[in-house]
Amino acid sequence: MRTRPELEEVEDWLIREALGSPDISALFAGTCERLRSLGIPIVRANLAWATLHPLVDAEAVLWTLDEGARFEQYRHEHGEGAEWLDSPIRALIVSGEDRLRRNLAAANTDPGFPLLRRLRDEGHTDYLLMRTGFDLPNTNETGTSGMIASWATRAPDGFDARSVDDVEYLQIRLALAARSTIQTRIASTLAETYLGRRAGRHVLSGKIRHGDGEILEAVIFYSDLRDSTGLADRLPPDIYLTHLNTYFDATAGAVTAAGGDVLDFIGDAILAVFPIEVDGFQAAASRALQAAETALVRMDQAAEGASLPLRCGIALSHGSVMFGNIGVADRMTFSVIGPTVNAAARIEQMTKTLASPLLVTSEIAAVAPGRFERRGSYPLAGFGAEVELYAPRGPVTP
Numbered sequence: 001m002r003t004r005p006e007l008e009e010v011e012d013w014l015i016r017e018a019l020g021s022p023d024i025s026a027l028f029a030g031t032c033e034r035l036r037s038l039g040i041p042i043v044r045a046n047l048a049w050a051t052l053h054p055l056v057d058a059e060a061v062l063w064t065l066d067e068g069a070r071f072e073q074y075r076h077e078h079g080e081g082a083e084w085l086d087s088p089i090r091a092l093i094v095s096g097e098d099r100l101r102r103n104l105a106a107a108n109t110d111p112g113f114p115l116l117r118r119l120r121d122e123g124h125t126d127y128l129l130m131r132t133g134f135d136l137p138n139t140n141e142t143g144t145s146g147m148i149a150s151w152a153t154r155a156p157d158g159f160d161a162r163s164v165d166d167v168e169y170l171q172i173r174l175a176l177a178a179r180s181t182i183q184t185r186i187a188s189t190l191a192e193t194y195l196g197r198r199a200g201r202h203v204l205s206g207k208i209r210h211g212d213g214e215i216l217e218a219v220i221f222y223s224d225l226r227d228s229t230g231l232a233d234r235l236p237p238d239i240y241l242t243h244l245n246t247y248f249d250a251t252a253g254a255v256t257a258a259g260g261d262v263l264d265f266i267g268d269a270i271l272a273v274f275p276i277e278v279d280g281f282q283a284a285a286s287r288a289l290q291a292a293e294t295a296l297v298r299m300d301q302a303a304e305g306a307s308l309p310l311r312c313g314i315a316l317s318h319g320s321v322m323f324g325n326i327g328v329a330d331r332m333t334f335s336v337i338g339p340t341v342n343a344a345a346r347i348e349q350m351t352k353t354l355a356s357p358l359l360v361t362s363e364i365a366a367v368a369p370g371r372f373e374r375r376g377s378y379p380l381a382g383f384g385a386e387v388e389l390y391a392p393r394g395p396v397t398p
Helices: 005-017 024-037 076-080 088-095 114-121 161-195 197-204 228-234 236-256 282-301 339-353
Strands: 042-050 057-065 068-075 099-103 126-133 147-153 212-226 261-266 270-274 310-328 330-338 357-360 370-376 387-392
Touching: 005 024, 005 114, 024 042, 024 057, 024 068, 024 161, 024 236, 042 161, 068 282, 088 099, 088 126, 088 147, 126 161, 147 161, 197 357, 212 236, 212 282, 212 339, 228 236, 236 261, 236 270, 270 282, 270 339, 282 310, 310 339, 339 357, 339 387
Parallel strands: 310 357
Antiparallel strands: 042 057, 042 147, 057 068, 099 126, 126 147, 212 270, 212 310, 261 270, 310 330, 357 387, 370 387
């Protein structure tokens, strides 16, 4: 197609955006607004792409002239819904084509999809759906990679030929800018999923050298599953894995919900931190207590009616830890090390001796006056001084 100065201005803007890390919602909104400035009568547009995420299958930005841009995520199970199965995007993917267009103003003509019927009833006259492929990892079973954009108008005559050419020309440039942003989002998701939020941010910011780290003041959350060795020996692997993930959902899920950062899964043990640096010790300890108590309630709820026992021990301590890269130069992990972590592991072992699923140090017990009782001072293996331990008074409630 023949270009022109106005089109080139939008193209130059998209190229400049591709060199940075633009917010994808703002990027798409800016594209739609610039297309309108070219005289293309877009009133609704949608940008969708498959992603790589443990919970999310696809992401999208919906833009409308009246409401602007809205970011959306679709969980893996959305692919089983009737709306997706009877959608124009799925039809385009299944067909292997790169374009789908429907005249919504044609009298007595069914556009073929519930979404397009709704758009027709809302006064839209033309709908254009185009796919632009590029190579990015995703969990899509079809192997489809790239982005799909839809463009709709209420103009009486729909999109003219030049408008369609302009949109097609600029969609490729939009894909270039969107690809870099999607790739950054995937990298951030994977880093935070496999390393934790704090460690993921450190790695992506460039702290990847052997020995990079910092001293961190934090409340330590340490949890261990009861009778895991015996269960692993007796159960088929798939059943044991389901059991283990039920435990992780209850405990690690409670940690993340309370604002903590899960750093490591050590077999069936969980190591997490609640940093003190932001809100201070009182707030960090309160969040850690909330996570511990919620986890135990969830464990009880999951165990109701289950054929397998589901029990754990949880310990909370606090102090200075070394947070950074450990391992060898070509195989490292980001974790916390130091006496505070070791003390939390030793305290968790005492939950068996004292027959309490939760034990905390005196400083943490003081954050919740009246809710804990002193269970005595005990030596911890490898430590010189004894440690005062406290257990909840009565049943645990979040």
